[in-house]
Amino acid sequence: MLLITTKLSEGVFPLSSATDTTEAPRDERRESELARVIEALGANVVDSLLKPNDDMWIRVTAESWRATGETLKSLGYSYFCFLSAIDWMPSPFGKGEDDPTAPAVERDNTIKQGYTGGATRFQILARVTQPFSSLGINIKVDVDDNAPVIDSWSSVYAGANWHERETHEMFGIGFNGHPDLRNMYLPTDFEGYPLRKDFPLLARIVKPWPGIVDVEPLPGDDSEEGEAS
């Protein structure tokens, strides 16, 4: 049981929140569970992270994506929670609050993956749960930026079918072996993938966000602003 399972990738900065104190509480239930998962998945696990009394994360290799689903299901993770993707590229439009008359804003567009790191812009994120212990695990996998295709989970967890359709539509990620990747929400001839960060939120482009007009501070707000920053 002395297997050290908690490790952070280099890309992740330690949290500065109050929960992340040096004497973090032990969570033996999750520790042994994560050790069991990592043992079953073997070399397929690239990285893992455990936050005591919170959650578990693993990142697996793209080749073993389907096998990971099958293994997790056999380990009792029979409840399929969700599957989606994350686009780690910072949005070139920021929060959509730029003044259109001002010169373009320089933005830091280095890609910074979250927990368990990663090497690509797109990552698939899925979560499965053991219904009787309520322990869930978040599984991430890198998706090749040039050919964003990954194996489908729809034959492992039947519920993944719709989630993969949604992910395909919103992120343009293909799923090998998916029976039917039709659009769910958008018209068939829609171009672009709305949840990618480089897809502009048109409502914010055609009309400036009214928030940028309200630059006048409210009376008596000065002291509180100082306190917050």
Added chain:
Amino acid sequence: MTMLGDRQQLAYIASQAADARVNVELETEGMTLNIGPQHPATHGTLRIIARLDGEQVLWAEPSAGYMHRGYEKLTEVRTYPQVTALVNRIDWLGSFANEVPFILGAEKLMGVEAPARAQHIRTILFELSRIANVSLFLGDLGVQLGAVTPVFFAFRDREYVLNLIEGATGGRFHPNFDRIGGLKDDLPAGFIEETHSVMKKLRNFCDEIENLLFGNEIFQSRTRGIGVIPKDVALQYGLSGANLRASGVDWDLRRDQDLPMAWNKADWKVITHPDGDSFARCWVRLQEVRESTKIVDQLLDTLPAGPVMAKVPKIIKVPEGEAFVSTENPLGEMGYYVVSQGDQGPFRVKIRSASFNNISIVPWLLKGVYVPDIITILASLYFILGDIDR
């Protein structure tokens, strides 16, 4: 897909197979039936495309997306406090319950915990939204089967609950009351007595519905043994809430998850039913309203004193990190996967809504059922359109 050896399920399949054989012998020609998007018996704009053979469904496919509002994209240009106004509109019948998991996720990342009084009031309002939501379901259930009376009872008694929510939050449908670190305000004067009397009315309402509807022979014959979902299939599709518990899975996130809420301070039961049919799903929901009224009554009696807001900065910046928090909402498991990169707004929010998973089982479930049963099965699965499309 594996089937459980449940006797009822097997008998059901056998009867379907016998019917299918008759149809093969007669060589009937198939026909496509469109139900919806606008149809009195659909809740909102869900369209079901069903391929029929006589009265039987060969395959059926729900076509969602008529109400897609792109909340996941919109959250990326909002600050954390602004997101609650959006997520209110996902499941609009139980709005307050949508805010809670998002706020809990942001609080988890910030390392903030709401004061005990705020946790109690949150739980009370959460359960009140469940009662308002599910009582409408119970009334609506009758309409789907041609019984019009229960819906009047439901609207009458839901109004009492909505008045309470309005009294406490200022909003009947979209309270937008939950804040990072606590609540916007304390409960108004007289709320406790008023709520106790309303809970009594709601328990009467449950008895009425049980006598009117659940004991009705027509209702029973239309729902018993119809739309059976075995346990392992329900889990694979990620069904949650009453739909899962009606398939015999004893799992309730309110009890089994360690969240800073007050459910563990009350004495209540998780209701399950072994059958997994339409009747079981409706029955579990009815009992859950009863349990919710008990939770509310007990929490009102043990309401701790103190502030309703923790000390949080005026401008909220959430530290870098990722968190998934889900709660047992009226429709099932509602969760938010929040990715923060240290800004005032989230970097990405994945909204895991209950109805999306609950309705994804429909193509599997409707295979082989008769046309009139489509409506009862959909009604018993209970979905809110905004919760499917988000």
